[in-house]
Amino acid sequence: MDSQLISSSGGTKVDELPSEDEAEDLKASNKLKLVIQRTNDGEKTEFILKMTTPFIKVFEAWSKRFHVSPRTQRFLFQGEKVLDQSTPKMMEWKAGRSYVIDNMIGQEGG
Amino acid sequence: MGSAAYLPPILVCIALSVEICSSTAWNALRTWFNCSDSKREQLIPDKSEISHQLTRIAGPRVVYDPPGGRHVLMAEGLVSIQHPIDRRATKPVGSMERHTKTWLKGSSTWGDFVSRFDSDTAKSLAQLRPSPTVARDGHLDDIIIIRYIKLIEEASQKQSAGPRVKGMLPFLNVKLQLGLSPGATMPKSFLLFDYDVLLIPVHIPHARHWVAFAVLVDYRTILGYDSLGSIGNLDWAMKTLQPWLDSLYDVESQRKSWTVRHYIEPTQSNNYDCGIYALMFMRWCSALAPSILLSKLEVKLWNPLWPEKGIRSRMLWEFARDQLEPRGY
Numbered sequence: 001m002d003s004q005l006i007s008s009s010g011g012t013k014v015d016e017l018p019s020e021d022e023a024e025d026l027k028a029s030n031k032l033k034l035v036i037q038r039t040n041d042g043e044k045t046e047f048i049l050k051m052t053t054p055f056i057k058v059f060e061a062w063s064k065r066f067h068v069s070p071r072t073q074r075f076l077f078q079g080e081k082v083l084d085q086s087t088p089k090m091m092e093w094k095a096g097r098s099y100v101i102d103n104m105i106g107q108e109g110g
Numbered sequence: 111m112g113s114a115a116y117l118p119p120i121l122v123c124i125a126l127s128v129e130i131c132s133s134t135a136w137n138a139l140r141t142w143f144n145c146s147d148s149k150r151e152q153l154i155p156d157k158s159e160i161s162h163q164l165t166r167i168a169g170p171r172v173v174y175d176p177p178g179g180r181h182v183l184m185a186e187g188l189v190s191i192q193h194p195i196d197r198r199a200t201k202p203v204g205s206m207e208r209h210t211k212t213w214l215k216g217s218s219t220w221g222d223f224v225s226r227f228d229s230d231t232a233k234s235l236a237q238l239r240p241s242p243t244v245a246r247d248g249h250l251d252d253i254i255i256i257r258y259i260k261l262i263e264e265a266s267q268k269q270s271a272g273p274r275v276k277g278m279l280p281f282l283n284v285k286l287q288l289g290l291s292p293g294a295t296m297p298k299s300f301l302l303f304d305y306d307v308l309l310i311p312v313h314i315p316h317a318r319h320w321v322a323f324a325v326l327v328d329y330r331t332i333l334g335y336d337s338l339g340s341i342g343n344l345d346w347a348m349k350t351l352q353p354w355l356d357s358l359y360d361v362e363s364q365r366k367s368w369t370v371r372h373y374i375e376p377t378q379s380n381n382y383d384c385g386i387y388a389l390m391f392m393r394w395c396s397a398l399a400p401s402i403l404l405s406k407l408e409v410k411l412w413n414p415l416w417p418e419k420g421i422r423s424r425m426l427w428e429f430a431r432d433q434l435e436p437r438g439y
Contacts, residue, residue, distance in 0.1 A: 037293075039284065071230065074252065079279060079297035081256060085228065102294035104281045107313040109320045110249035110382035 027096030032088055035100045036062050036075065044100075049088065051095055056084035062103070076102045206427045206435060211418040213426065214239065223430065231257065235429065240422045242382050250385025252280050255311050255320065257429065258389050262309065262396050265434045273306035275396045280311040280320075286350035302327055302358040309392040312347040321347060322388035324395035325355060331369040333395060337387035339374040386421060393434070 026032055026048070034047045036058070045065065047058050055075070063070040075082045077091070082101060093099055213223040220239075224232035234253040242248030259277030266275035282295045302308075308325040321336045321343050332352070334344040348370065356364055378387055428435050 039281075039288065039290070071233070074281070076279065076281065076294040078294060079300070081253075081279075083228070084230070100294070102281075104284060104295075106252055107255075107280055107315075108249045108251040109313055109318045110247065110380075110384050 023096045030095045032093055032095055033098040034058060034088075035098060036103050037100055038066070038103045040105075051089040051093070052087050054085050054087055055082055059084065072106045074104045074106050076104060206424065207418045209430070210423040210427050214418060214423065223426070226430065235426065238422055238425055238429075240420050248380075248382030249318065250320065250389075252313070255280055255385060255389065258425065259309055259311065259392065261428060261432070261434050262393050266307075266396055273396060274304065275307045275309060276305040277309040277392070278311070280313050282310065283312045283347055283350060286354050292354070307396055308355075309396065310351065311388055311392065312351070314343050314346070317343065319343065320385045320388040322391045323347065323351065324392060326395075329369065330359070330363065330366050331371070333371050333373065335373045335388065335391040337376070337378040337384045337391075339377045341372055341374065344372045386425075389425075390421070 022033075031048050031050055034049055036045045036047070037043070038045075045062060047061070049058060056070075059070050059073065059075055063073055077099070082091075088099075212219050214220065220236075224235055227235060231253055234251050237246055237249055237251065238254060239246060239248075256277075256279060263275050263277050266273060279295045282292055285292050285295055306327055308323075308327060310323040310325065312321050312323060313319070314321060317338070317340075319336075319338060321334065323335075323344075324333045325331070326333070332348070332355070334348065336343045352368065352370075356368075373391075376387070378384055424435055
């Protein structure tokens with residue numbers, strides 16, 4: 001399994017860094033922790049994923065969980081939109097670390 | 111004498127009509143009859159065409175400075191951003207029109223065009239096609255807005271003499287409106303004074319509308335533009351943007367007052383082009399579009415007879431080549 005949903009916390013704070021033991025485990029298995037934070041209510045959902053897992057798998061799982069279309073959702077990291085087909089490896093993320101992505105709703109106007 | 115005798119003159123008439131219809135003269139005539147009096151004045155050829163057009167600019171005042179060969183973007187005489195004019199900026203590029211015409215021809219050629227993009231961008235690009243239909247309302251989404259601002263940023267980086275431009279994500283204002291910190295809508299390390307111009311697109315959710323802001327960093331000046339002519343929209347966004355911008359300055363600079371200019375012209379005459387207006391305003395504030403005049407924008411958006419000549423088609427071309435097209439208009 002490429003990505004695994006491990007918890008969903010209703011607005012509670014999720015630590016930026018995993019605990020030492022957890023970080024060691026993640027590093028050993030070449031995985032990392034990804035936290036998706038929903039903007040409107042601050043709900044955070046954690047995933048464990050491999051370095052080579054395309055983000056679209058996580059985004060689809062997240063969208064399914066919240067009953068929304070992935071097409072209408074945007075996922076941001078440090079001022080950039082995270083592309084569906086990119087992977088943690090492509091983003092130069094490191095195994096054993098935790099990363100937070102913000103979820104926003106797509107905008108359209110005329 | 112049979113009816114066959116009338117055939118040659120009829121054929122000649124048909125041939126002449128076809129010739130006239132396909133000529134640029136016919137295009138000019140159509141534009142003339144389809145537009146208002148004020149726009150007709152703009153279409154009159156003038157020997158001093160550049161100064162003639164520039165005096166009609168609404169929005170930030172542009173002054174043409176022939177001795178220096180530069181366009182100077184000025185906001186009420188307070189600010190000037192300069193960059194060398196592109197001398198080739200006179201005529202649209204032939205290959206651009208040929209390519210876009212082919213892409214717009216039918217669904218299969220359009221499919222070929224969008225195959226070079228990811229699926230989300232391909233769907234968004236469909237909205238950029240000229241002549242919106244019931245199926246495509248022509249509204250631009252954040253994917254197109256972000257991508258185009260990236261092109262503006264990249265173009266500014268290539269110009270050593272031009273302003274250093276940074277585009278913000280349109281989601282920034284959403285965060286600020288919720289009373290949150292910008293978070294992931296901002297780069298990890300962001301220093302305001304690394305840039306001359308900040309471009310901030312803002313989505314007005316209750317109106318499904320785009321407005322644009324350009325912050326001239328050194329001058330503590332904010333230029334806002336709403337193509338629907340609503341100062342209210344700009345004020346609504348400014349309530350959160352201004353305190354956030356203020357927090358980026360040091361204490362010394364915070365003592366200086368802000369200069370805020372809101373522009374409500376040119377005004378869009380339909381309900382789908384606001385994204386184009388907002389992007390062109392931001393491109394213009396980056397001093398990267400010396401030859402795209404805001405007052406001319408409306409008549410250049412798209413032409414029903416020659417859709418490949420409009421700004422929407424030009425943007426498709428720019429996305430395909432992944433760079434801004436400096437020439438034309």
